[in-house]
Amino acid sequence: MTPSLLHQILDHAHRADPYPLYEQLRATPVYHEEGGPYVVSTYYEIRRLLHDPRISSDARKLTSITRDPLAQSAQGESALPTNFLRLDPPEHDRLRRMTNRPFGPPHCPHRVDQMRPDLHRIVSGLIDAIAEPDRIDLVEQLAYPFPVTVICRLLGVPQEDEPRFHTWADTVAASLDPDPDADPVTRGKAAHEARKQLGMYLAGLIEERRTKPGDDMLSALATADSPDGAMATMELLSTAALLLIAGHETTVNLITNGMLTLLRNPHVLQRLQADPRHAVPIVEELLRFEPPVQLLPQRTPLTDIEVGGVTIPKGASLWLALAAGNRDPQRFQDPDLFDPDRNDNQHLGLGSGIHSCFGAPLARLEAQLALSELARRLDNPRLLQDPPPYRRNAVLRGPRQLRIACDEVRP
Template sequence: MDILRQIIDHANRANPYPLYEQLRKTPVYHEADGPYVVSTYYDIQSLLHDPRVSSDVRNLKSSAADPLASDEQEGSTLPPSFLRLDPPEHDRLRRMTNRPFGPPHSPRRIYDMHDDLKGIVSGLIDGIDAPDRIDLVEQVSYPFPVTVICRLLGVPREDERRFHTWADTLAASLDPVMDADREERDKIAQNARTELGMYLAGLIEERRKKPADDMLSELATSHGPDGAMTTMEALTTSVLLLIAGHETTVNLITNGMLTLLRNPDVLQRLREDPKLSVPIVEELLRFEPPVQLVPQRSTLADIEVRGVTIPKGASLWLVLAAGNRDPDRFEHPDRFDPDRGDIQHLGFGSGIHSCFGAPLARLEAQLALSELARRLENPRLLEDPPPYRQSAVLRGPRHLAVACDGIRP
């Protein structure tokens, strides 16, 4: 089995890092007519800023040899979100989306959510009624960012169960396809995308008639220097924010607690000093990033990397998690060390497609981890490694079973 298929094999999900170490020995890896895979820090960083690398899914030529290839671009009922577009369309839609989300137009939006976010996570911890067996995913890591993104966008919280199913299906559509029926998987994903789109279309129409104090209203009604979003643009952007607004944060929080429980000295330091959550989250984004790799990029021209010419039109993978542990960039890369003086990780990507929701994800993870560290008495893992989600792209435990001696007030 070649190394790419080992990486996407679920049997290796609990610890893919030895495989990434092996992959880095061939900085530009290519097998037959499969994708070109780049795994070293400086090369990934360079390609993330290279205008010759396209994120537009419409430029991607699907290949049977690419185990993460998708037919999403064929027959999808919704056009790509700005995450899957190139300039100038990407830049225009990202600017428009950013107006109600952050600086310079809404500089305090995330900052002003601090007390509400802390109240939400505290309430979830208050609700833990069986400290002898806690599933941190089901009881904290998942409901926390879901509640937050619902409030931010203006999605009724009572509808959470509906889009939980849609979100799981769309996240699963990123999963590698080995022996499964790719056509059937893509059909299921398209149906989920359509159903979610129809649901959000109804909310957008309501907000256009009666705006509220939420992002959905601003996306639907705002007229800035770039004009107004069309209904379809508001729809695809809302789908992106709703799914991306919680999927990766769930993994960041869960990976974070797993790592802290494996490093009890750091957990104790966090319990005593909540401000340590800031460097801890940055080191987690390097050490156990929720987004492991960026597949489905393509090249608009020949690009030379380490003496290898990646030809125009090639499929490109950037393995962020391998770059984050590149010993040419980080000293002792396999050591979890929040005291690092320079944690310029790739956990949120880089360049024009760097994670749009990074400020919110950081704050959510900092608050969740510091509150869990403070309030759980003598927490300990009940299963290590825990069961992992299928996805090789969005890597994180499906459940995280923990016991503690009690919940502090």
């Protein structure tokens, strides 16, 4: 019996190149298997739904009995305190406003840009530490430690505590990937213990920042006196956990997918080597071409809605296939071509609407700096394995390892 199209998309065997399957998915703009989720895959329909107030992100609004093929990967996330990404207005809007005050415009318009020198030092230090140019794992040696270190600095985690933070983040992030070969009980216990330790640590750090605030973001959130009031401790814990996990998971994949794509397109890599300013349009095209977040599952309509001539009932499970929409030929010319010179590149790589990626400015800057420095400093970089081994997660798609080599690491 041939597996269903959705089953094939979620099958790890197709993780290296799911895009032909997404093309098939777009042939039916609203794909639905009996008892399964409704999957929307075309650009304009996805964009409209991302801005539709009738679509809920709150899992508690899901009322239909649906087979959820992503239940195993979602299980790890659900054990974390509910964060504002999984809430609807007005709770979502209040918490997002409060979190944004110390992070971006209009109250802190320069927060991210002022981090640029520190980000450059972190990236440079990680590249300096490459001891064997002929054997580099870009994930382990740069793409993972870079954004985790950045989040630690942003939140105000003391540098001596960063290794502990890295360990917890690694364990929690690993729990989001389905792994049929691992013992689920052992894996679940490890993830639960990591969340517990992380929560206890953050709670202690929050109390410390309330009495002795610094210039970090956690201090600002812990001592805020905004028109929305102050965050409760549990709200602050859930927000800090969100910044940690979401703040590094997507960036790891963006950097790794980015270097893989550049090595497959050497003419673009050469342009970046010649002029680091090309990093800006390159990262935008990467967000369209190889988005780190491929699917948005666990949405649900608050009322019956019609999409593409199909009625999606109230309370049903709704998935938005962002990666499929990003390659919709009705929106993008030559969608399977990696083209940083593309005009009007309004991709879905960081979402859209009220739930668009909160940390998008920081993720963009991290990827731009990482890729431009790698292009500048690695002499004759090349892939040692193509395709690389991929993580099992179908939502957060990216290589588990990216083995590359170069002739030397330039100063």
